[in-house]
Amino acid sequence: MKPNALQLSASIRPLLQNHHKVAARATCFTRTTSGKPIAFASQQTLQSRSHHDWCSPQTACYLLDRSKYQQNNNTLVGSPREQLKLYTRHNVQQHRQYNSGQAPRGARLLLDNAATKGMAFTEEERMDLNILGLLPPAHRTQDVQVKAALNFVNNIGDNLTKYIYLRNLKDYNERMFYKTLAENVEALMPIVYTPVVGLACQKFSHTYLRPRGLYVTINDLGRVKKVIANWPHDSVHATVVTDGERILGLGDLGANGIGISIGKLSLYTALAGIPPHTVLPVCLDVGTNNKSLLEDPFYIGLRHERVDGDKYFQLLDEFMEAVVERFGRSCLIQFEDFANSKAFHILEKYRGRYCTFNDDIQGTASVCVSGLMSAARLASSHIKDHTFLFFGAGEANLGSATLLVETLIDDGLTKEEAMDKIWMMDADGLVVEGRDTSNWNGHKKAMIRKGPMMNNFHEILDLVKPTALIGASAATGAFTDAVLKKMTTFAERPIIFALSNPNSKAECTAAQAYEHTRGRCIFASGSPFEPVEFQGKTYTTGQGNNAYIFPGIALAVMAAQAPIIPDKTFIVASKALSDQVLDSELEAGLVYPRISRIREVTLHVASNVMNYFYSEGLTNYHFEPKDKLNFLRDIQYDYNYDKSPRQSN
Ligand code: NAI
Numbered sequence: 208m209k210p211n212a213l214q215l216s217a218s219i220r221p222l223l224q225n226h227h228k229v230a231a232r233a234t235c236f237t238r239t240t241s242g243k244p245i246a247f248a249s250q251q252t253l254q255s256r257s258h259h260d261w262c263s264p265q266t267a268c269y270l271l272d273r274s275k276y277q278q279n280n281n282t283l284v285g286s287p288r289e290q291l292k293l294y295t296r297h298n299v300q301q302h303r304q305y306n307s308g309q310a311p312r313g314a315r316l317l318l319d320n321a322a323t324k325g326m327a328f329t330e331e332e333r334m335d336l337n338i339l340g341l342l343p344p345a346h347r348t349q350d351v352q353v354k355a356a357l358n359f360v361n362n363i364g365d366n367l368t369k370y371i372y373l374r375n376l377k378d379y380n381e382r383m384f385y386k387t388l389a390e391n392v393e394a395l396m397p398i399v400y401t402p403v404v405g406l407a408c409q410k411f412s413h414t415y416l417r418p419r420g421l422y423v424t425i426n427d428l429g430r431v432k433k434v435i436a437n438w439p440h441d442s443v444h445a446t447v448v449t450d451g452e453r454i455l456g457l458g459d460l461g462a463n464g465i466g467i468s469i470g471k472l473s474l475y476t477a478l479a480g481i482p483p484h485t486v487l488p489v490c491l492d493v494g495t496n497n498k499s500l501l502e503d504p505f506y507i508g509l510r511h512e513r514v515d516g517d518k519y520f521q522l523l524d525e526f527m528e529a530v531v532e533r534f535g536r537s538c539l540i541q542f543e544d545f546a547n548s549k550a551f552h553i554l555e556k557y558r559g560r561y562c563t564f565n566d567d568i569q570g571t572a573s574v575c576v577s578g579l580m581s582a583a584r585l586a587s588s589h590i591k592d593h594t595f596l597f598f599g600a601g602e603a604n605l606g607s608a609t610l611l612v613e614t615l616i617d618d619g620l621t622k623e624e625a626m627d628k629i630w631m632m633d634a635d636g637l638v639v640e641g642r643d644t645s646n647w648n649g650h651k652k653a654m655i656r657k658g659p660m661m662n663n664f665h666e667i668l669d670l671v672k673p674t675a676l677i678g679a680s681a682a683t684g685a686f687t688d689a690v691l692k693k694m695t696t697f698a699e700r701p702i703i704f705a706l707s708n709p710n711s712k713a714e715c716t717a718a719q720a721y722e723h724t725r726g727r728c729i730f731a732s733g734s735p736f737e738p739v740e741f742q743g744k745t746y747t748t749g750q751g752n753n754a755y756i757f758p759g760i761a762l763a764v765m766a767a768q769a770p771i772i773p774d775k776t777f778i779v780a781s782k783a784l785s786d787q788v789l790d791s792e793l794e795a796g797l798v799y800p801r802i803s804r805i806r807e808v809t810l811h812v813a814s815n816v817m818n819y820f821y822s823e824g825l826t827n828y829h830f831e832p833k834d835k836l837n838f839l840r841d842i843q844y845d846y847n848y849d850k851s852p853r854q855s856n
Pocket residue numbers: 455456547567571574598599600601602603604632633634635678679680681682685706707708709712732733734751752753
């Protein structure tokens with residue numbers, strides 16, 4: 208039975224001092240269950256409450272905006288009402304938990320990964336919480352715990368073991384995991400994310416021990432809502448979903464692909480401070496065409512070939528609707544590692560109706576365009592001054608070229624002028640009129656321009672005379688020494704991006720790029736290369752890593768409750784990222800900020816994108832924080848034990 212509003216208010220009062228979070232939420236509950244607001248908490252109460260909760264400050268501020276209520280006869284309308292209903296459900300759970308003394312204690316506390324502090328519990332706490340004797344006698348501060356984790360990771364040679372250790376750490380003690388990751392991003396991001404997450408996905412079935420994330424399978428057609436209803440947390444604000452068909456450069460990994468959703472969402476928290484209980488990793492399992500997985504006795508997914516066509520899209524439709532129905536229309540749905548043949552179609556189908564983006568297309572494009580902006584700055588020019596040749600016209604480069612057109616238009620060029628600066632080529636030659644386009648998607652067709660049908664790379668270079676060459680073709684070594692030398696005849700500082708992953712697929716290495724352009728090129732790669740020594744100078748190369756973009760966009764979407772994510776969002780993010788590159792970094796040859804600064808950079812990306820959402824009215828909140836950077840800082844998840852309350856979500 209739901210407690211009525213007044214009972215709840217009274218019973219919640221003693222919790223006000225220690226659990227402002229519960230109090231604030233309970234206040235919302237009081238108002239919504241009564242059908243109209245009963246009483247407003249004072250602004251002061253809401254402002255003084257701790258900021259460890261997600262979004263409630265905004266919800267509360269919305270509630271406090273009396274004019275809005277008066278306009279609407281004191282009745283909540285539109286999406287905030289929808290939001291409040293969601294918070295309400297969570298409030299009731301929390302209220303019941305605290306009021307019934309269900310806050311974890313004893314052994315249960317140590318098994319609760321959001322609440323435990325492990326050996327950091329003091330003797331007093333161990334006594335008080337009935338866990339004395341359940342932990343080794345030594346006390347470790349959180350800093351020592353982080354050092355212990357790093358000590359293990361640094362002393363184990365095998366990358367998969369490092370990954371598994373960190374994954375287990377997350378399952379055991381979330382705050383310790385996120386502190387370790389967030390404060391050692393440079394060392395640990397390559398393990399929880401690319402490249403090691405690729406290996407982890409390949410081995411996922413063989414290392415599987417416990418459930419993480421949600422599997423929605425083709426057998427769930429007609430009952431997807433039931434599956435989504437089983438997720439234990441109500442306050443989900445973002446999900447990363449993959450169907451596992453094109454995991455990184457590794458192809459179809461079927462249900463093993465859920466590792467990529469888990470990895471991406473770890474960065475939502477570690478880089479953007481998005482609370483872990485508000486995100487949901489999802490795998491859509493429609494089967495796999497990977498023969499070795501189908502024959503693997505330990506494979507965790509459906510053991511049949513991929514289901515395609517109408518049934519596939521029915522499942523996707525049902526999934527989208529079920530997510531929105533349970534978590535609200537502002538729940539972000541990030542698409543990840545879908546096959547090229549489907550990715551553009553899916554994006555077009557859902558982008559205007561749902562809060563969604565595709566990181567492989569739009570995130571990659573945003574990083575690439577940002578790198579081009581910074582490279583132009585380094586070459587003492589403007590992005591409008593360049594001629595671009597995209598080598599490869601697949602998912603990655605098509606997304607980048609499309610966004611570049613929009614960026615140039617945003618900078619004042621006409622569509623024709625923008626298109627005139629961009630050429631694309633694929634394995635069969637220049638993307639020009641007259642080519643057989645029967646298998647081309649709309650994005651590729653949109654990049655067709657007038658020009659001769661040519662397929663010889665050198666002849667194409669002579670025709671186009673690009674000042675920027677962007678490779679995303681997986682054609683190893685295609686940027687030969689002759690190609691690189693030729694680029695120096697078109698520009699004093701030619702821009703060379705070899706974005707194909709992994710390094711073994713790159714169009715050229717960093718060393719080749721600097722050597723054959725005599726140190727004149729501005730280089731960026733998809734995977735990291737070691738710094739290069741050339742003629743007494745050290746060149747540090749920038750890595751076009753999507754992690755610079757997607758966590759910041761997600762944070763902004765969630766903080767503003769943006770209903771949709773227009774293309775312009777990615778231009779705003781590109782500019783914000785480029786603005787974050789320091790002059791000293793540019794001088795060292797970097798077109799992206801150093802990874803060690805990525806968390807601060809992410810906040811700036813997020814606050815710029817949030818500004819854009821508010822300026823365009825793309826928000827479900829009436830309340831607009833003046834200082835968005837500080838606002839975002841305030842609402843970020845805090846993994847420090849001494850600052851965050853003990854809680855179980
Ligand atoms: P895709 O398969 O969709 O496209 C590859 C394109 O390259 C096709 O247009 C193909 O015709 C063209 N191509 C292949 N050989 C060529 C050659 N010799 N000359 C000219 N064109 C050639 O692949 P997708 O998804 O676009 O990825 C391509 C590469 O980019 C992959 O290695 C991927 O790992 C990498 N990538 C890098 C990202 C980053 O942020 N650094 C993000 C996404 C992809």
